[in-house]
Amino acid sequence: MADGASDHTQSRVTIRTVATDAGVSVAAVSKVMRNAYGVSDALRQKVEASIEKLGYRPSVAARGMRGRTFTLGVLLVGIDNPFLPGIYQGIESVTEAAGYKIMVCVGAARAQTEAQLIEQMIDNRMDGLILVASQIAGDTLEHYARQIPIVVVGHHETSAVGYDTINNDDQRGAARVVQAFVDQGYRDIAFLTQFEPDDHPADVSPQRELGYLDAMRAAGLADHIRILRLPQSNAPREQDFHQLLTSPDRPRAVFCWSDLDAIPLLGAAFRLGIRVPQDLAIVGYDNSPVAALPMVALSSVDQDGPHLGRLSAEALFSRMNGRKVAEHIQIEPRLIKRGSL
Amino acid sequence: MADGASDHTQSRVTIRTVATDAGVSVAAVSKVMRNAYGVSDALRQKVEASIEKLGYRPSVAARGMRGRTFTLGVLLVGIDNPFLPGIYQGIESVTEAAGYKIMVCVGAARAQTEAQLIEQMIDNRMDGLILVASQIAGDTLEHYARQIPIVVVGHHETSAVGYDTINNDDQRGAARVVQAFVDQGYRDIAFLTQFEPDDHPADVSPQRELGYLDAMRAAGLADHIRILRLPQSNAPREQDFHQLLTSPDRPRAVFCWSDLDAIPLLGAAFRLGIRVPQDLAIVGYDNSPVAALPMVALSSVDQDGPHLGRLSAEALFSRMNGRKVAEHIQIEPRLIKRGSL
DNA sequence: TGATTTACGTAGAACGGTGCACGAAACGGG
DNA sequence: CCCGTTTCGTGCACCGTTCTACGTAAATCA
Structure with a gap:
């Protein structure tokens, strides 16, 4: 078990560093970052210059404690399933366009492990979750769905109330x-x-x-x-x-x-x-x-994985934006005929 | 672009909730969680009972602000590379045994994207990073290695000083x-x-x-x-x-x-x-x-991916424990002969 | 028994952000 | 010219942990 800590004490550039450098308040910097209301052009420019100069990046962890992390969690059944890359790519195309980041957890097709991973993502303050081919029972999902917006892909819980499902038929x-x-x-x-x-x-x-x-x-x-x-x-x-x-x-x-x-x-x-x-x-x-x-x-x-992925990301965003009623989408599968039939 | 927030206000169980419930101080609960020195059996039992009862899980994000997150970041080149599952599995086997969690970021084999993902993992307060088949230049890596312990797999930077490399020969x-x-x-x-x-x-x-x-x-x-x-x-x-x-x-x-x-x-x-x-x-x-x-x-x-994975996780732990001098390990590849030769 | 440890528990200051509430200008209408 | 609005910027109380410093009670020693 690892216990000591090394001295990676590169004294991180924080919001305070930027505020001092720009000669403004911490709150002002925060406002600029979130482009919130009430920021003059002059202020914005000063702050942005300092951010650029110092190479400031906000800490997602700290930001997550009050605000949002702009990060979505994706739970994948396993890493070697050929069905996943397409879905992932579809998800990514949508999230990237929306300025959201993705963190992935890799499950092992065991319900208990997957529950732990969901909790891990909640604990890491993801803004929403996409579960791909998860094996977790419906009521457990409802439980988690009360804590965080969830969309499930590859799992037919058509009577789910607290989360959405996206599937091929x-x-x-x-x-x-x-x-x-x-x-x-x-x-x-x-x-x-x-x-x-x-x-x-x-x-x-x-x-x-x-x-x-x-x-x-x-x-x-x-x-x-x-x-x-x-x-x-x-x-x-x-x-x-x-x-x-x-x-x-x-x-x-x-x-x-x-x-x-x-x-x-x-x-x-x-x-x-x-x-x-x-x-x-x-x-x-x-x-x-x-x-x-x-x-x-x-x-x-x-199944058109990319399409499934896109739909699920879109559903997640709409849910994060306040939609309360569950959506259960099914898309049309297509048989590809080759030599084996 | 998503902007509103839903009301997933399931008022999370925090360390304070537990402290109140158990009738002890917040610090006491923290001590139990970290099994730190100076906790009596009686206290520990009270606290653990409350934790169990309330289903308390510490927030990784909050924990990361002062202490460690017990989470390692793994950067994968892409998701559809057949070479990755073995490595991932190897990494997981040792991190799981050490009680560490893993978060994955999926790159796109473009250096700039990968740099962003590394920053993302740093911003998410990972305790250490394993980069698999990353294409990032050596000096950039040295830069990041000053901020966080790094081990690189599938990239031969034998003169690297700030991070380790694990490869097959x-x-x-x-x-x-x-x-x-x-x-x-x-x-x-x-x-x-x-x-x-x-x-x-x-x-x-x-x-x-x-x-x-x-x-x-x-x-x-x-x-x-x-x-x-x-x-x-x-x-x-x-x-x-x-x-x-x-x-x-x-x-x-x-x-x-x-x-x-x-x-x-x-x-x-x-x-x-x-x-x-x-x-x-x-x-x-x-x-x-x-x-x-x-x-x-x-x-x-x-290449024996699982072996590479295990070695890299072990190297990362030893680096996190304070090793300063870089390690560059190469293992022996093995030719598997089949019909095509 | 009094002096010194040792064991245990707590207060409170971080950590790095967010966002509300507030005050000071600047503005504009009568 | 006065007073009500905006506009802009700041102070500060959070968020949920960790961890140092400290106080107190019990245990140990001479």
């Missing part, structure tokens, strides 16, 4: 996949997931499962419904896939809840010499960059 | 690749990069270039030295690759500065029907997860 996306399979003449279509729908019904995977079930029934394929539920894990699951693919009743087509599993599955098939799509058709979800590689050529549902 | 890694090519009988070995060595000689790519040059000369292949320098860009570069691969003097073997370019190059080759490795051998750097997919099977140099 996962049920519709799943339906699109089933439809595409059916159009190609497939009937034996399985759904692969690693989540129990009862645990976190608001998560994306159960939503996709629901969409799959409905679409299969609507297509008259209720008898062919088949859910392959892997044990939940972050570890590579080559064994599971190997077993699945070599089993005598291997499905003809598999819809994977995410590219995260679809791509390794494709890899396992490749290794076993199973031809895709002749012997096995696969479709994933999230349209990660890897899916687009020609040697992968995985069909996948695109 | 990129020159050696490159040499390993050349050696492996030579061992297989290749002579026409090109190096593919998108960076000018003069711009940022401390970056990893110029280091790998240097290692390539030395190794080629050492192997008596000075005449076969060939640097393919793409225009620097984040955009997909299918055209560049297409042109390179269809050119009459296409090299027999290509060592890519990073999997970031090696994988798309492999994709372009696949699309053109160029057999790998029969017609074209490719080796990358960073050993990203995608490289391990059987249909990709890209040979690549592994």
Whole structure:
């Protein structure tokens, strides 16, 4: 445990330093910084000159104690999820234009860790929070939402009252996949997931499962419904896939809840010499960059991450500006067809 | 631009609330929190009971004004670089054990943006900084290092005095690749990069270039030295690759500065029907997860990101504990051979 | 037992900002 | 020319912690 402190005593330039240098009061400098009402041009220029000269930057921490930090917190599920960069980029484009900064916390897809990270961001006095694919339960979120404006992306809490949700329509996306399979003449279509729908019904995977079930029934394929539920894990699951693919009743087509599993599955098939799509058709979800590689050529549902990101940042701003009634937006997913289907 | 503030006036539980509730002074509560000297068991228990009851969490921002925040800042080049998750995980493993939190800023591989982000983290009163693959010039870093303890990963500033650097030995890694090519009988070995060595000689790519040059000369292949320098860009570069691969003097073997370019190059080759490795051998750097997919099977140099991460966090802690003399650590890279070579 | 430590708890001044309340000019209308 | 408005700048009380300095009571020693 680290305990001592080094002497990085570069005696920081504070608002007082600037005030002294410019020969005005501290309050005057503060006013200039916040461009508040009641500042003459002469004053403004004096102060700005001193700020420039001294290289003054206000302390976000200190500012946060009374005012706002102009910083938004973004909680990401993990750092290696291909679905995140697009969303992040969308968020950033909006926040940057608004002059807000972003601080990121990286979760571990465990609800308790994520709650800690949310608290950390609150304790760091962020002005608002965007939670991406968080697994936290709805009532916990309502609790935090009373303390800070929150927008959730990738989590379907449509009855949430204290915060907004932004999603692609996962049920519709799943339906699109089933439809595409059916159009190609497939009937034996399985759904692969690693989540129990009862645990976190608001998560994306159960939503996709629901969409799959409905679409299969609507297509008259209720008898062919088949859910392959892997044990939940972050570890590579080559064994599971190997077993699945070599089993005598291997499905003809598999819809994977995410590219995260679809791509390794494709890899396992490749290794076993199973031809895709002749012997096995696969479709994933999230349209990660890897899916687009020609040697992968995985069909996948695109969520338009940047759009989701932009919408969530905009929703957060409007909420920070006083909107009280919750918004629940869903955008249209799009199936990108490649060689695997 | 957002300007109003909502009424998230959940009147936060502060140290004063706790003090009143427990019937002690504010200072006493503070002492318990920091488990400082001079607290009786009775006092501690009273206070802890109140903390528990009220769900008190200290404000990091306020704490940062006088003491330490127990939070480290991590600056990442971008969010979609496959080389980052491993490093991040390594950092996290040691910071978590030490009871420190992490806040992340995501750069854009532009020096100016990154400088702003560093300032942002300083302004947010982080206790120390880990910069991953930052492109900031050495003297700028020295400047910031006077204000806050800094460790740099993935940037070879071996003469740095005010901060530490942790790297894999990129020159050696490159040499390993050349050696492996030579061992297989290749002579026409090109190096593919998108960076000018003069711009940022401390970056990893110029280091790998240097290692390539030395190794080629050492192997008596000075005449076969060939640097393919793409225009620097984040955009997909299918055209560049297409042109390179269809050119009459296409090299027999290509060592890519990073999997970031090696994988798309492999994709372009696949699309053109160029057999790998029969017609074209490719080796990358960073050993990203995608490289391990059987249909990709890209040979690549592994840096052991988690190890780099752990070392950097440890270096940061030791620096925060008062070490003044800079440390410059290099670990051994390892070539992972797969089908592409 | 009296003198000295030692242990414990508290007051209060920082830290670096914000923003309200106030006063002093400058302005303008009758 | 007087008085009510604006306009501009300042003083100061916060915000939620840390931490030094200090007072008091208990424990230790001679």
